[in-house]
Amino acid sequence: MASANYTNHFVFLFQAIFSIFLFFQSSNAATVDVLSFGAKPDGRSDSTVPFLRAWSTACNSIQPATIYIPRGSFLLKQVTFNGPCKKRINFQMDGTLVASSNYWSLGNSGHWILFRKVDRLTIYGGTINAQAKGYWGCRRAGRSCPAGARSITFSWSNNVVVRGLTSLNSQKIHIAVDHCNNVLIQDVHIRAPSGSPNTDGINVQFSKGVTVSHCTIMTGDDCISISQGSTNMWIERVACGPGHGISIGSLGTYVNEAGVQNVTVTNSVFTKTLNGVRIKSWAQPSNGFARDIVFRNLIMNNVYNPIIIDQRYCPGDRGCPRRSSGVKISGVTYDQIRGTSLSPVAINFDCSPSNPCRTIKLKDTKLTYVKGAATSSCRYATGSNNGAVVPRSCLSE
Numbered sequence: 001m002a003s004a005n006y007t008n009h010f011v012f013l014f015q016a017i018f019s020i021f022l023f024f025q026s027s028n029a030a031t032v033d034v035l036s037f038g039a040k041p042d043g044r045s046d047s048t049v050p051f052l053r054a055w056s057t058a059c060n061s062i063q064p065a066t067i068y069i070p071r072g073s074f075l076l077k078q079v080t081f082n083g084p085c086k087k088r089i090n091f092q093m094d095g096t097l098v099a100s101s102n103y104w105s106l107g108n109s110g111h112w113i114l115f116r117k118v119d120r121l122t123i124y125g126g127t128i129n130a131q132a133k134g135y136w137g138c139r140r141a142g143r144s145c146p147a148g149a150r151s152i153t154f155s156w157s158n159n160v161v162v163r164g165l166t167s168l169n170s171q172k173i174h175i176a177v178d179h180c181n182n183v184l185i186q187d188v189h190i191r192a193p194s195g196s197p198n199t200d201g202i203n204v205q206f207s208k209g210v211t212v213s214h215c216t217i218m219t220g221d222d223c224i225s226i227s228q229g230s231t232n233m234w235i236e237r238v239a240c241g242p243g244h245g246i247s248i249g250s251l252g253t254y255v256n257e258a259g260v261q262n263v264t265v266t267n268s269v270f271t272k273t274l275n276g277v278r279i280k281s282w283a284q285p286s287n288g289f290a291r292d293i294v295f296r297n298l299i300m301n302n303v304y305n306p307i308i309i310d311q312r313y314c315p316g317d318r319g320c321p322r323r324s325s326g327v328k329i330s331g332v333t334y335d336q337i338r339g340t341s342l343s344p345v346a347i348n349f350d351c352s353p354s355n356p357c358r359t360i361k362l363k364d365t366k367l368t369y370v371k372g373a374a375t376s377s378c379r380y381a382t383g384s385n386n387g388a389v390v391p392r393s394c395l396s397e
């Protein structure tokens with residue numbers, strides 16, 4: 001009796017497992033392996049065409065489709081994955097995508113890997129390596145170099161998830177989000193040397209509902225830059241540094257420009273960065289704006305400018321416009337920003353004479369200068385203070 005009972009149990013268990021298996025077989029997406037389209041995991045053979053064929057098959061699939069990139073290294077030239085696709089696409093990466101170390105082949109294209117007009121896309125895992133060392137060398141030597149390429153760009157796309165990706169050594173921006181809605185960038189790691197020129201980690205523009213969560217970004221320029229037309233952005237649990245910090249701007253590049261609104265940066269750490277949280281605009285006329293910005297619970301470890309608004313932005317102090325910035329900055333909250341400043345001016349609000357910053361709020365903030373007393377500096381900035389603020393705030397009501 002006992003043994004029959006066990007047998008029944010086993011039969012039942014087996015059937016249960018088998019039906020779960022069938023369920024996944026039937027409901028799960030078609031899987032498209034790039035190897036079966038001729039991609040070679042040797043890091044040398046050009047796999048661009050096989051990847052495009054795999055994309056086209058997945059994109060036309062009437063079931064949700066997974067493009068699988070197995071372990072190994074795949075050489076890709078400039079590649080555009082165009083939508084719209086019929087169903088959801090999952091880009092599952094165990095392998096590494098590498099660009100040619102000959103930077104001329106990419107540098108004139110502006111983009112290396114471009115996803116365009118794709119709705120419901122997930123990029124999962126993997127590494128992309130643009131191998132841009134030679135390109136930076138060219139830039140530093142002041143030779144004639146191509147304009148440079150972003151490593152991975154999402155353009156005119158909605159409902160995108162990038163999770164667990166590592167991006168190394170981009171020529172320029174590592175991850176660009178442009179004209180997108182609802183994008184989640186999570187558990188992503190970005191690495192480029194601190195001296196590499198213009199290698200922003202993540203850049204967002206003309207996009208709504210972008211979330212960056214739990215990422216580590218070490219780079220030569222802004223860890224995250226938030227450009228015109230970015231709204232409803234949420235950034236949390238980012239470790240930034242080395243790099244230039246998290247920047248809103250540069251704003252005021254154009255006379256007619258979309259504003260930046262509703263951005264939160266929270267629970268993040270900045271280590272040895274040039275800036276912590278920065279808002280910057282060129283000193284010239286513009287209808288641009290930045291409003292409803294919250295910086296909360298941030299740690300600064302030896303950051304040169306932990307809190308800065310710079311409306312006379314002029315990198316290298318050469319050839320910049322010298323007029324009054326038209327960009328209107330209002331409703332910016334700094335709440336619980338703590339740590340150490342490498343410059344004496346830990347809080348610096350350098351706003352526009354024609355459009356002073358309004359409703360800046362400083363709350364429970366403590367920043368100390370590593371070699372003495374920290375100070376704050378205000379120019380055309382008004383707002384309020386709450387709780388203990390060190391260095392003492394210079395905001396006028």
Ligand SMILES: *[C@@H]1O[C@H](CO)[C@@H](O)[C@H](O)[C@H]1NC(C)=O
Nearest residue numbers: 209231232233234262263264
């Ligand atoms: C601000 O953005 C967040 C997402 O970052 C969103 O949840 C919230 O609804 C937005 N607020 C407004 C007023 O749109």
